[in-house]
Amino acid sequence: MRTNAQTKLTNTATGAVIILSDSLYPEGEHDWSAIVSNTKYALDGTMIVEQSERKAGRPYTMQAPNGHGVLTLATINSLKAERDKLGATFWLDYLSNDTVQRVKVVFDTTQKAIEATPVKGTNSPKLTDYYNVTLRFLEIPSE
Template identity: 70%
Template structure:
């Protein structure tokens, strides 16, 4: 498996399914612009390059990319570590890409998991459909 999440400080690795892929990969631009008007009506445009903050929403089709309850529990434990940073490795464009990320905890959905099948007594091996939300941070 190429897709994994590695805690930068502890080197703890959580293996992820290779079917997980950043679904919002093409919805973000590093170029940001701001416009305003001067008193004489002239439009003023300022542009800059964002240095970080790209969202990585890792998802797979509902019939692929399942993770076990045990893996989901490990991801939630990592999500709740204050100040933790991670290396996210995933396969794209015929290569393994690596980005430095944090969990996107701006909402309550940094890790969402839905049982892949109906069951009454969940075990650690039961499959879950997951969505993981991260934000890229500078890798210095």
């Protein structure tokens, strides 16, 4: 696991920090647009285009190729504990374009916010065992 404290999740209220793998990266980073459009046609056939800017809600699905974005079971347990805190918000720092990007997020609990698959199958996992992970967040306004 490659970590150097640049990719991390920080609880904005408590300051608790969870170090993540620097191999985790937002999947589909370029798919989301801050501009949304709606089109309709007037009675005379003229197209009407309405546009506005989204203020928040960008999804952040943090993934890495298999075997590259692994976290220990202990780290996953820490993430689950943070996910289950009602109203908790976080700073997500991750590497992109040779710099550290920072966004304010919440866990996306409308779906599986944390998916973890063991790298090696075992009947009694240890806290030091590694898991491939997918983490899902939603960006919120940072005020």
